Amino acid sequence: MHIFGVLFRLAWRNLWRNHRRTIIMLGAMGVGVWAMIFMTALTRGMVDQMITDSIGVLPGHVQVHDPDYQDDPSISNRIFVTDDEIRERLDTTAIKAWASRVRAPAVITSERESRGVTLLGVDPDAEREMSFFDYDDVDGRFLTDVGDKGIVIGRKLAETLETEIGKRVVLMSQDPDNDIADRGFRVVGLYTAKTKAVEEAYAYVGKGTAQTMLRVGDATSEIVFLGDDYRDVDPIYDAVVSAVGDGLSIQRWYDIDTYLGTMLRVMDGFVLIWVVVIFLAQSFGLVNTLVMAVFERVREIGLMLALGMKPGSILGQIVIESMLLMTLGLAVGNFLAWATVVPLESGIDISIVGDGMEMWGMSSMLYPKLYASDMVLASVVVLLLGFLASLSPAWRASRYEPVEAITKV
Amino acid sequence: MSAVRCVDLCKTYRQGDQDIKALDHVSIEIAKGGFVCLSAPSGGGKTTLLNAIGGLDIPDSGEVYVDGQRIDNLSKGDLADLRLRQIGFVFQAYNLIPVLTAQENVEFVMQVQGVAASERNDKAKEILKEVGLEGLENRRPAEMSGGQQQRVAVARAVASRPALILADEPTANLDSKTSDGLMELFTELNENHGSTFIIASHDQRVMNYAKRLVRMLDGRIVEDIDQRAA
Numbered sequence: 111m112h113i114f115g116v117l118f119r120l121a122w123r124n125l126w127r128n129h130r131r132t133i134i135m136l137g138a139m140g141v142g143v144w145a146m147i148f149m150t151a152l153t154r155g156m157v158d159q160m161i162t163d164s165i166g167v168l169p170g171h172v173q174v175h176d177p178d179y180q181d182d183p184s185i186s187n188r189i190f191v192t193d194d195e196i197r198e199r200l201d202t203t204a205i206k207a208w209a210s211r212v213r214a215p216a217v218i219t220s221e222r223e224s225r226g227v228t229l230l231g232v233d234p235d236a237e238r239e240m241s242f243f244d245y246d247d248v249d250g251r252f253l254t255d256v257g258d259k260g261i262v263i264g265r266k267l268a269e270t271l272e273t274e275i276g277k278r279v280v281l282m283s284q285d286p287d288n289d290i291a292d293r294g295f296r297v298v299g300l301y302t303a304k305t306k307a308v309e310e311a312y313a314y315v316g317k318g319t320a321q322t323m324l325r326v327g328d329a330t331s332e333i334v335f336l337g338d339d340y341r342d343v344d345p346i347y348d349a350v351v352s353a354v355g356d357g358l359s360i361q362r363w364y365d366i367d368t369y370l371g372t373m374l375r376v377m378d379g380f381v382l383i384w385v386v387v388i389f390l391a392q393s394f395g396l397v398n399t400l401v402m403a404v405f406e407r408v409r410e411i412g413l414m415l416a417l418g419m420k421p422g423s424i425l426g427q428i429v430i431e432s433m434l435l436m437t438l439g440l441a442v443g444n445f446l447a448w449a450t451v452v453p454l455e456s457g458i459d460i461s462i463v464g465d466g467m468e469m470w471g472m473s474s475m476l477y478p479k480l481y482a483s484d485m486v487l488a489s490v491v492v493l494l495l496g497f498l499a500s501l502s503p504a505w506r507a508s509r510y511e512p513v514e515a516i517t518k519v
Numbered sequence: 520m521s522a523v524r525c526v527d528l529c530k531t532y533r534q535g536d537q538d539i540k541a542l543d544h545v546s547i548e549i550a551k552g553g554f555v556c557l558s559a560p561s562g563g564g565k566t567t568l569l570n571a572i573g574g575l576d577i578p579d580s581g582e583v584y585v586d587g588q589r590i591d592n593l594s595k596g597d598l599a600d601l602r603l604r605q606i607g608f609v610f611q612a613y614n615l616i617p618v619l620t621a622q623e624n625v626e627f628v629m630q631v632q633g634v635a636a637s638e639r640n641d642k643a644k645e646i647l648k649e650v651g652l653e654g655l656e657n658r659r660p661a662e663m664s665g666g667q668q669q670r671v672a673v674a675r676a677v678a679s680r681p682a683l684i685l686a687d688e689p690t691a692n693l694d695s696k697t698s699d700g701l702m703e704l705f706t707e708l709n710e711n712h713g714s715t716f717i718i719a720s721h722d723q724r725v726m727n728y729a730k731r732l733v734r735m736l737d738g739r740i741v742e743d744i745d746q747r748a749a
Contacts, residue, residue: 112633123618410616416575417628417675418603420596513575516610 113423121431124403135399136439139492142392143443144450146385146488151451151478153384157377158479161340161370163242163304165363170208170240170334171343172350173366177359179331180366185214186286188329189358193233196333200353204345206336207239212320213331216283218263218313220271227267227313229283231320231330234258240336242308243301250275250299258316260298264309268300275300281313285325293323341374381484385491393499400432400503411507412515421508428507432500433493440489451480520587522683522715523549523572528581530567530738541567542578543738549717549731551682554709556729557719564738565719566687572717573606573685574598586682603631607676607714611688614672615660621647621667622656625675632679639678646674650704666697670704677708684708686718690725702728 125132165171176187193210200208212231217224234253238245245252252262261279263271273279275297282292295315303309321327333354337346343362350360364371404411411424457475530542541564549555557565570576571583574590575598583591590601602608607628615624622643629639647656650670660668669689676684686705690698706728709716718725726732734742 113631116627116630119623120616120618127618413610413614413616415599416573416602416608416610417631418599418601418606419631420599423631513570 117427117430121427121434125431125434138395139439140442142388143440144446146388147447147485150381150484151480155476155478159477164370170336171363172335172346173361174333174354175359185324188326188331190329192328196353201349204337206338208335209236209240210330210333212317214283216281219280220273222272228311230312230314231317232314233317248299248301252299253316256316256318261295262299262314265300265302266306266309291324385488389492389495397499400500404503404507408515411510412512415512425504425508428504429500432496436492436496440492444485451478454478521548522551524584526582528578530578540738545740551715552713554716554730556726557733558721558726559735563735565735569685569687569719574601605681607681607684609672609676609686609689611691615668617660620657620659621671624671625678629679642678646678650674665692669701683715688720690722698724
């Protein structure tokens with residue numbers, strides 16, 4: 111260990127021997143690391159928001175359905191567990207909210223237009239925590255109870271149907287016996303969603319009213335559970351399995367929406383590739399700096415070898431110098447990333463490309479997410495690859511013959 | 520036992536199309552505590568012989584013994600260890616590590632040897648005082664004159680009390696006054712510490728200080744004079 115002290119001292123002082131070169135290299139490393147983390151934060155924010163928005167709209171974190179519902183999401187594949195039964199058995203520690211819904215494909219018709227929609231029969235009180243819009247922001251009003259006779263549709267759907275609050279529309283679907291089930295509703299509210307597609311997709315009615323219309327008694331189509339973090343759904347899943355028991359399909363959000371689940375996994379790989387690619391570009395500068403530093407110090411290295419320093423120590427000195435340079439670069443880059451991402455976490459307005467973003471299920475605000483794990487990943491990759499990149503010049507330095515090196519002009 | 524013994528050393532360098540015999544069947548024995556000057560014109564083989572003795576260069580044939588141990592067949596690592604623990608070096612130029620202060624340069628070998636911080640600190644201060652550099656401990660090489668730098672190099676070479684000190688043209692870049700000062704220092708250290716000094720030089724002043732003068736020409740020893748007797 112005694113040798114480490116002298117190697118560290120030599121490495122540190124040699125680092126500052128050519129201030130300008132070191133500062134330029136630190137600047138390049140800092141910007142590179144900043145780019146790694148900043149771009150990762152933007153992408154994380156984008157994916158995070160996409161997932162949060164998507165599973166926050168209706169799916170929740172864990173869902174319960176009839177086993178055949180995925181293949182045929184009609185009211186024929188309904189479930190008969192009541193809210194009271196669940197309430198009695200459910201451990202709510204990990205659960206923020208839950209609700210059972212009637213959900214069925216339907217056609218909504220105004221006096222001018224018709225559109226296919228998803229009929230949602232909901233309990234307004236249970237649904238409040240899980241709703242993707244604030245009830246108070248609804249034009250008109252939201253539903254008041256399960257027996258409410260009104261209907262709440264999206265603003266875009268109202269435009270499409272050329273209808274408005276106070277007008278009547280007809281919902282038509284099928285009951286479990288495949289007979290037509292329809293009913294007239296008065297539009298009582300218009301909700302606003304982050305995307306127009308969502309505003310056109312869902313029509314809310316009272317759960318009891320929907321059950322009556324579809325002639326399903328107390329049965330529902332799905333029970334949805336929401337926790338605090340979409341990345342940590344296992345505790346909710348376990349609680350739901352205990353509460354609901356066998357015979358039903360219980361799925362996590364990423365089992366239902368495999369596209370989003372895959373995207374989340376791909377994202378981790380993407381971050382790693384992105385970090386590696388940026389560093390590889392930087393490594394040319396690093397290797398060049400080290401090669402120059404070694405080249406300028408041939409006689410000095412020869413002297414140290416002549417005085418009895420082992421080649422391994424010379425190698426260690428160059429590697430330590432490289433590690434110090436990278437550690438400083440990482441400190442600069444991480445600080446820059448923190449200083450630029452944190453003020454932007456309240457959101458970046460990208461409404462100028464809002465329509466394009468909507469295609470990806472995103473809203474017009476982008477919220478960068480700075481994860482400590484991404485900063486750690488960038489730092490580990492930089493240190494690891496930097497270590498590998500420094501081995502070549504360090505090895506070269508350690509192979510000098512002392513006599514030749516000392517006399518090198 | 521002798522400090523150094525070389526038996527029938529040969530070393531040939533290739534320079535362009537020519538083979539240059541740097542050492543041509545050289546045999547020499549140097550007693551412990553000796554103060555020897557290897558003198559030769561440029562290319563005469565003195566530095567090659569010095570490097571062979573110091574384990575910096577391996578002869579093509581022949582044997583080199585330092586303190587009774589054969590060293591020409593040692594591995595690079597073992598040679599490094601030998602240089603670290605048994606030999607002190609003073610080179611012609613570029614003797615010091617530029618990023619270290621005078622004191623740190625003197626401590627360098629001891630630190631690599633693993634000597635405790637307080638001990639090497641005391642030794643470095645003491646030896647710097649002995650070579651007349653008290654007060655300059657914190658100066659870096661660039662802030663010192665050539666003579667002062669050579670004194671630091673000498674201090675480093677003797678600080679860990681090696682049995683053998685090898686100096687290659689130590690006065691080549693110094694003026695006459697500084698050269699005399701350096702040689703007086705060598706003489707003093709040789710007498711006070713009992714270290715064996717082998718100095719390669721074609722400087723007449725250095726030759727005058729040596730107790731033994733070995734003249735070389737074209738890689739061969741042509742004259743070996745005990746100057747104490749003269």
